Amino acid sequence: MPLTMLSVGKVAVINGCRAKDTTRKYLEGLGIVPGVPIIIISEMGGNLIVSVKGSRLALSKGVAGQLTVQV
Amino acid sequence: MTYTFALVGNPNSGKTTMFNEITGSTQYVGNWPGVTVEKKEGKARKFKEDIEIVDLPGIYSLSPYTMEEIIARDYILDEKPDVVINIVDATNIERNLYLTTQLIELGIPVIVALNMMDVIKSREDRIDVEKLSAFLGVPVLEASASKGIGIQELVEKALEAAQSRASANSCERCKMLDDAIEQSLDKAEPFVALPARQKGYNSRWVALKLLEGDEKLQEKLKVPVTLMEDIKSFRKELEQKYDNDMETLIADNRYRFISDVVAKTVKKNNKGNILTLSDKIDKVVTNRILAIPIFLILMFAIFQVSFGALGSxxxxxxxxxxxxxxxxxxxxxxxxxxxxxWLRALIIDGILAGMGSMLVFVPQIMIVFFFLSLLEDSGYMARAAFIMDRILRKLGLSGKSFIPMLIGFGCSVPAVMAARTLENEKDRRLTIILTPFMSCGARLPVYALFAAAFFEQNQGVVIFSIYMLGIVIAVLSGILLKKFVLKGEVAPFVMELPPYRFPTIKGIYIHMLDRSKDFVKKAGTVIFAAAVVIWFLQSFSFSLQMVEDAGESILGFIGKAIVPAFAPLGLDDWRASVALLTGLVAKEVVVATLGILSGVGAAGEDSAELAAALQTYFTPLKAYAYMAFTLLYMPCIAAFGAIKREMNSWKWTFFTISYQTGTAWFVAFLIYQGGRLLGLE
Incomplete structure (x- = not known):
């Protein structure tokens, strides 16, 4: 399911990214790759703050919608 | 012997603090050629050897997709620093090591500085540094840049590595990738050995990159098509074997290697997913109800101090x-x-008045930069951008445009400079173009003068409407320019939120001084020249005689010549147009010029005499059009200098001022002609 559907505080595992190449590469550098656990820390009008590999990332709704996760 | 060390690391890894600690006051800031990314260089203190330190842009990986990544990679590859010092945030080691693995692959001497070890120790986490060093195949040193610990040792180690290049040259590259990929690399390496050697690149790295399909490198090395065919066949083989595309495959491999290393070397005291203090603060600060009020209160406070009592x-x-x-x-x-x-006039009326009009803003600019550093170093800036992103995105801007816009109400110069925080070049350019539409403090005296002279009953409302006009024009321009000129999506908002930290006084001090010094030095040269030129133009006639009546000066002549351009705006008196020209030195000069040209001397904005004089050649409608023009046309020379520097392109600088002046003309035209149609005067 898309990351946007995940509820705050639940752990899920990233399993895909449908963003275009440049964004995907950038996300890879930030640790967003398949198989990595992700938690939503807070949500604000669709924009998210997530925890990945111990760091906190802000993702806009658009980017979050392109990531799929598995609970 | 001169050595060059490059600092490489993730944003927020403490790289800048480390750079400041190593170089102290010897640093200087410039731009990387052709781009508006800051380049910082300095000398290592306390060493008798000549050691040049280059601070590369903060990056998350070496894949050539962002401007920063390309700059950092090209620098390492082509300028060949003696040693790359990789700053790793030990509190976030897994993510930070991703870049480290890519640096090691380059086959150049790398030294890892495990920064923020003080935090690790206070958390009672443990990192086995020796083991980590053995796994990575490069020296690893503990450090804490903010506490000034481990800096000396780090530079010494780097120096040692530079002096014995061979031994530091990570002889046996650690195996990070799957056997199948390593085997493909074994096969591909001989093919690329020749083009790699010509550029002095590590051939195994070149093989890996080409296998990954790195087009930038392919172009750079001018790899023959036939060779690429062979490489592509290796690639296809691997992709079929793993049923995944090559880039993801390699990223996955690197992260697996890192997870494995981290599992064997890092012991965390805290187990489970307990929310950190930062997370708790974020729960409040980015809360969907509280976020905006907190944000507004903070901004208001900063605005008040900078441009309110203390600033003024x-x-x-x-x-x-x-x-x-x-x-x-x-x-x-x-x-x-x-x-x-003439010499007295030049020094007093020209240089001193001109330079003075800029220098008076220096303390205010320092206050602004103080707060900016505070916001940035504490970690709130990233949150502010996150909060504002949703609103600004609708206007074709990113959340990061907000801060420059806000500062624009004070002074366009630091505002334009603050646009540096936007890493996407298009977003940054758009922000720079729009920021001067926020009415700066220097324009207020002009409004005050005209509002008092022509709108005595509604002065407040009139001035407020001018401020609002600026915001509306910025919004419309944002939508328009995004659609037709700076096309393309606003960069997707992905941003690391660093943990909240107490900013260090030293960090803020350096930050603040750095930028203010920059402002004085560079804007000062422009202002100086402009002040002399304008003084000359308004004091001399074409026959190079000093004139008493500015109307007979060169400037007066130019003013009369350009009157036709302003006539459709109702500004048919040459004095009005000349005042706009001199307003380029600083917008408040408009008031002084109108005073001199109206024959009442250099009057202030509250002069009743001047108000009476103005009433002879302005009407309320003309006055309003004039205020709108003053608001929107190209900003003063100091801001022009800042725009030129930040745009780093004459083309864009001229586009910016032409767009602003064109907009000013058009809007004033609409006001005047529209007003006349409505029967106003």
């Missing part, structure tokens, strides 16, 4: 200091020395 106090104080105290001394001195009248 410094401006007024410095103004009287420069013009009265210093000016008085120089004047007396010139008179005593029997200097020629």
């Amino acid at each position: 106090f410094t401006v007024d104080w410095l103004d009287s200091f420069i013009n009265e105290t210093v000016g008085g001394v120089i004047k007396a001195w010139l008179e005593a020395g029997g200097a020629a009248e």
